[in-house]
Amino acid sequence: MPKKPVTFMLNGAEQAAFADDGQNLLDLLRRGVGDLAPKYGCGQGGCGACTVLIDGVPHLSCLVLAETVDGRRIETASGLAGARLHPLQEAFMAHFAAQCGYCTPGMLMAAKALLDQNPRPSREEVVEAISGNLCRCTGYEPIIEAILSVANGGARA
Amino acid sequence: MSEGMIEFRKEFFADERDDTLKEIGRPTRRQDILGHVTGRSPFYDDHLFQGLLHMRCARSPHHAARIRRIDTAEAERSPGVVRVLTGRDVPLNLNTLLSLLDFGIDDEPLLSTDRVRYRGEPVAAVIAETEAQARAAAAKVRIEWDPLPHVLDVEEAIRPGAPAVLDVYPGNRFVYHGTYDHQKLRYGDVEAAFRAADHIVEGRYQMSPIEQAPIETCGAIAAPETNDRFVCYTSTQALFFSLATTAKVLQTPSSRLHFIGGTVGGGFGGKVDSVHEPLAVLGAMLTGRPVKFMWDREEEMQVGAPRGAERWYIKDGVMRDGRIVARKFTGYFDSGAYTRLTSYAVIKAVGHLPGPYTIPNVHADVSCVFTNRTPATAMRGFGITGVDFAIEAHMDKVAETVGMNPIDLRILNAYRDGDMKAHRRLAKNCALIECCQVVAEKAGVQLSNASRAASSRQGGGGDRALLPAYTALDQAGRVSGFEGGSYARKAARSRPAPQPVPPAPGPIGRRATTQPPPQSAPQRPRAAEPPPAAAATPPPPPPRQGPIRFSSLSGFRRR
Amino acid sequence: MSVVVETYATATEAARALAGGDALYLAGGTLAMRSVNAGEAPRRLVRTTDRALKEITPAGDVVRVGAGVTMRELLASRELGFLHAAGRQVGGPQVRAMGTVGGNLFAPHPYGDLAVALLALGARVLLAGQSGARPLADLLRDRARAGLVTHLEVPRPREPRAFGFLKAARVHPRGASVIAIAALLPREGGRVRGARVAYGAMGPAPLQATSVERALEGQALDRATIDRAVAAAVQGLDPPTDALASSWYRREVAGVHLRRLLESMERG
Numbered sequence: 011m012p013k014k015p016v017t018f019m020l021n022g023a024e025q026a027a028f029a030d031d032g033q034n035l036l037d038l039l040r041r042g043v044g045d046l047a048p049k050y051g052c053g054q055g056g057c058g059a060c061t062v063l064i065d066g067v068p069h070l071s072c073l074v075l076a077e078t079v080d081g082r083r084i085e086t087a088s089g090l091a092g093a094r095l096h097p098l099q100e101a102f103m104a105h106f107a108a109q110c111g112y113c114t115p116g117m118l119m120a121a122k123a124l125l126d127q128n129p130r131p132s133r134e135e136v137v138e139a140i141s142g143n144l145c146r147c148t149g150y151e152p153i154i155e156a157i158l159s160v161a162n163g164g165a166r167a
Numbered sequence: 168m169s170e171g172m173i174e175f176r177k178e179f180f181a182d183e184r185d186d187t188l189k190e191i192g193r194p195t196r197r198q199d200i201l202g203h204v205t206g207r208s209p210f211y212d213d214h215l216f217q218g219l220l221h222m223r224c225a226r227s228p229h230h231a232a233r234i235r236r237i238d239t240a241e242a243e244r245s246p247g248v249v250r251v252l253t254g255r256d257v258p259l260n261l262n263t264l265l266s267l268l269d270f271g272i273d274d275e276p277l278l279s280t281d282r283v284r285y286r287g288e289p290v291a292a293v294i295a296e297t298e299a300q301a302r303a304a305a306a307k308v309r310i311e312w313d314p315l316p317h318v319l320d321v322e323e324a325i326r327p328g329a330p331a332v333l334d335v336y337p338g339n340r341f342v343y344h345g346t347y348d349h350q351k352l353r354y355g356d357v358e359a360a361f362r363a364a365d366h367i368v369e370g371r372y373q374m375s376p377i378e379q380a381p382i383e384t385c386g387a388i389a390a391p392e393t394n395d396r397f398v399c400y401t402s403t404q405a406l407f408f409s410l411a412t413t414a415k416v417l418q419t420p421s422s423r424l425h426f427i428g429g430t431v432g433g434g435f436g437g438k439v440d441s442v443h444e445p446l447a448v449l450g451a452m453l454t455g456r457p458v459k460f461m462w463d464r465e466e467e468m469q470v471g472a473p474r475g476a477e478r479w480y481i482k483d484g485v486m487r488d489g490r491i492v493a494r495k496f497t498g499y500f501d502s503g504a505y506t507r508l509t510s511y512a513v514i515k516a517v518g519h520l521p522g523p524y525t526i527p528n529v530h531a532d533v534s535c536v537f538t539n540r541t542p543a544t545a546m547r548g549f550g551i552t553g554v555d556f557a558i559e560a561h562m563d564k565v566a567e568t569v570g571m572n573p574i575d576l577r578i579l580n581a582y583r584d585g586d587m588k589a590h591r592r593l594a595k596n597c598a599l600i601e602c603c604q605v606v607a608e609k610a611g612v613q614l615s616n617a618s619r620a621a622s623s624r625q626g627g628g629g630d631r632a633l634l635p636a637y638t639a640l641d642q643a644g645r646v647s648g649f650e651g652g653s654y655a656r657k658a659a660r661s662r663p664a665p666q667p668v669p670p671a672p673g674p675i676g677r678r679a680t681t682q683p684p685p686q687s688a689p690q691r692p693r694a695a696e697p698p699p700a701a702a703a704t705p706p707p708p709p710p711r712q713g714p715i716r717f718s719s720l721s722g723f724r725r726r
Numbered sequence: 727m728s729v730v731v732e733t734y735a736t737a738t739e740a741a742r743a744l745a746g747g748d749a750l751y752l753a754g755g756t757l758a759m760r761s762v763n764a765g766e767a768p769r770r771l772v773r774t775t776d777r778a779l780k781e782i783t784p785a786g787d788v789v790r791v792g793a794g795v796t797m798r799e800l801l802a803s804r805e806l807g808f809l810h811a812a813g814r815q816v817g818g819p820q821v822r823a824m825g826t827v828g829g830n831l832f833a834p835h836p837y838g839d840l841a842v843a844l845l846a847l848g849a850r851v852l853l854a855g856q857s858g859a860r861p862l863a864d865l866l867r868d869r870a871r872a873g874l875v876t877h878l879e880v881p882r883p884r885e886p887r888a889f890g891f892l893k894a895a896r897v898h899p900r901g902a903s904v905i906a907i908a909a910l911l912p913r914e915g916g917r918v919r920g921a922r923v924a925y926g927a928m929g930p931a932p933l934q935a936t937s938v939e940r941a942l943e944g945q946a947l948d949r950a951t952i953d954r955a956v957a958a959a960v961q962g963l964d965p966p967t968d969a970l971a972s973s974w975y976r977r978e979v980a981g982v983h984l985r986r987l988l989e990s991m992e993r994g
Contacts, residue, residue: 014731030297030728031728031729031730031731031771032299032728032729032730032731032762032767032771034759034762034763040212041215041219044215046206046212046213046215047205047206047207048206049210049212049382049383049432050212050384050461051382051383051384051464052463052464053463053464053760053763053764054464054760054763054764055756055759055760055817055820055821056464057382057464058818058820059382061820067798067823068819068820068823069820069823069824070756070820070821070824072759072763073755073756073759073760073763073824074755074759074824075731075752075755075759075771075773077731086206087204087205087206088205088206090204090205091205095204095205098204099204099205102200102203102204103196103197103200103201103204104194104196106194106197106200108197108200108203108204109197110203110381110382110383110431110432110433110434111199111200111202111203111204111208111430111432112210112381112382112383112432112433113382114203114204114206115206118204120819120820123819137899138819138899139819141818141819141899141900142817142818142819142820142821142900143818144382145382146379146380146381146382146433146435147433299728299765300728302764302765303728303765306765463764465764
């Protein structure tokens with residue numbers, strides 16, 4: 011089965027990989043490129059654990075055909091921290107916004123997409139922004155508080 | 168945790184407690200949260216292997232059926248397929264999880280060969296180069312079924328003539344220690360108390376199975392390591408269960424297994440059954456390559472073991488003033504098609520009865536019942552939450568019957584320090600009354616003066632510390648055909664013990680050096696032969712004179 | 727068993743490829759990729775990069791919308807402001823970034839909330855390789871044989887207050903519909919003229935509630951009219967049973983939700 015070359019920016023660095031026909035982006039990122047941050051939770055677009063940003067917009071990578079990201083800019087949770095952690099990462103830690111941690115990479119990307127577009131969201135807007143991401147552990151409140159704490163100008167311990 | 172989310176009521180039991188709290192109420196970082204927010208926490212699937220193979224199972228579409236034939240030829244020829252496993256490849260293809268604790272009879276195959284008992288039961292495991300290829304090939308496993316009558320309701324399952332789910336338990340009830348088909352709690356004489364009661368309050372309470380639905384699905388990746396060991400990354404919550412179960416089922420010394428767990432993407436009790444690791448390791452053994460066995464979401468929801476459904480009947484004898492003088496329970500835990508942990512859930516539930524109340528006459532019959540539903544397993548508050556729902560719903564019903572405020576009713580009947588409980592131990596460190604008082608305050612419910620003055624430390628003990636003068640006993644539910652002893656076995660004449668099956672001939676692509684065959688290592692010495700079953704029922708032991716002494720497990724409060 | 731992806735520069739070529747059989751059209755992927763992931767897709771995945779499918783063009787009293795416009799693009803378009811109430815309630819942010827207007831027309835029960843709104847508005851569809859627009863209602867009656875939708879012509883409601891949309895779901899935001907209702911109730915001289923009411927999740931596809939339309943047509947939108955419309959709420963309907971709600975439940979609540987929508991439109 012011939013593979014298709016796909017070239018894209020991943021967390022600021024150029025990546026090249028080969029996609030099988032019909033392969034989804036989640037699988038390409040995890041197995042093809044070795045970025046294990048986005049997770050498999052359902053393969054149906056229901057849980058959001060696979061959320062990545064494509065050109066700044068949140069997508070369900072399990073439902074994105076891998077070859078369609080050629081030339082695009084992808085961000086995953088692996089790229090949030092530089093020399094220092096991203097404020098959202100600090101806030102999640104401070105607010106106990108992760109327990110098992112499995113939904114966390116997807117949640118962080120949904121939150122980042124929101125704050126990049128809307129630095130001072132209302133609580134309603136935060137709820138809407140993470141409405142495509144399921145969490146079975148925290149009950150969502152700590153996550154919403156963590157995001158609001160960044161929105162209001164810096165992680166609060 | 169932000170401050171202001173916890174309200175401390177330090178006035179309660181203040182003299183018994185050192186209030187220098189160093190951790191509670193303060194924000195403390197989880198030791199693993201840095202990994203979570205950087206995406207580096209190593210869940211089992213977060214390990215890359217060269218040449219990774221993928222495993223998917225062919226499963227029963229029937230609730231119950233006999234297997235006439237399993238034809239894997241077309242699946243084996245399917246593109247990308249390396250190996251197809253069936254029950255014949257499993258060295259010891261019969262197990263029950265709690266055999267590790269010497270409790271229960273092996274009843275569940277890893278891959279069924281002659282009979283299936285629930286929809287979704289695995290019959291063959293296809294191993295292929297990609298997940299898509301494994302999925303396509305699993306659909307090509309041809310199985311000839313003879314559907315059998317099935318039963319999906321616990322009370323129908325225990326009726327005479329109901330289809331037997333498991334040959335080992337023809338009455339569709341787990342047998343405890345070879346003696347009874349249920350757990351009995353007997354304390355006092357409920358029938359006499361019912362006759363003397365002013366009111367009888369009855370209720371029926373039903374709980375559905377509840378799927379834990381973690382975001383991470385169950386699975387394991389197993390791979391050969393260099394020193395003839397196998398590494399296995401697993402989602403399990405019960406690493407040592409998984410390790411020992413794999414060692415037993417694959418008849419391999421546990422020293423050959425290198426299990427790595429501890430990072431679970433949500434378990435909630437649903438990742439303890441240890442069905443993934445044995446198949447993944449077997450696949451790695453027989454192919455010589457890394458094998459991933461991961462459930463997709465549909466399997467997680469339908470095949471994955473839920474918290475088992477429960478049905479409870481509660482009958483209370485109640486006096487006009489609200490005192491509950493007798494409580495009778497009949498409980499049915501739906502274990503589904505196999506035992507797994509439900510036998511233990513029942514024991515936990517019975518230990519919990521009659522709830523946090525001092526009731527002088529208590530009677531309970533609680534059964535672990537087999538049906539053709541998905542096998543059940545643990546979930547938070549395992550064995551307890553279902554019956555608590557029933558008990559508390561029933562308390563409200565009792566309150567309504569006697570015309571009492573439901574919180575006043577609970578305080579009236581609450582246990583107090585020093586009270587004898589139905590399991591013949593003295594209650595200590597009780598706090599139900601104080602909890603009720605705070606609840607009433609928060610909810611704006613006006614309590615009676617007596618309720619407001621009540622305390623867990625007053626009014627208990629004395630006469631309430633005595634065992635009942637007479638406890639009505641019975642032999643109902645006594646079974647025959649099981650040998651007693653610490654690991655109850657079905658009597659030899661009705662069923663032969665399972666023999667370990669040698670592994671199937673060598674895998675494709677085995678390493679050049681000849682490996683010695685895996686040692687067949689029993690996990691513990693064979694149990695001594697149990698004594699012959701007694702011809703007559705032994706006489707009941709004389710009633711105890713005092714409470715059973717035991718050391719406190721919690722020791723939170725100094726006395 | 728593995729899919730083959732075929733990408734075409736124009737919608738016309740893609741439509742021709744689809745006609746070849748054993749093929750599934752891939753737009754946003756929110757539905758098609760689920761089948762691919764489950765190993766249940768046909769052998770061929772057909773897609774197009776045709777930019778014409780992305781247009782949003784006002785044309786008189788209709789707006790021409792390409793079938794490839796995503797919910798997110800719809801929500802960013804002022805021209806389509808009258809569809810925002812419906813578009814906002816489709817899925818979560820990720821689904822809206824990916825899912826297309828065209829895809830929503832073919833979404834199986836219980837999905838298709840935007841299609842409900844479009845049906846009530848009297849939208850027409852244009853198909854590749856066919857001239858002339860056809861009513862969406864026709865397409866919804868026989869989706870399996872429809873062909874490839876390239877554009878929709880969506881009539882703008884003459885006054886914004888004449889169009890209302892309500893979605894009832896168990897989870898807020900983003901849950902799938904127990905019922906979705908869209909109502910177009912233009913008024914002339916205080917009376918409803920040209921009533922169109924559509925339901926989602928009340929049948930195999932979005933459908934018009936013709937009994938409700940008859941009860942509203944020519945009437946003032948007052949308490950008595952609303953009562954009559956609600957009484958006719960489920961006439962002739964056989965709602966599906968699914969994991970979200972039973973047929974019985976949908977029958978029980980349809981009238982309740984219809985009343986809430988009509989009363990909110992009565993208040994204006």
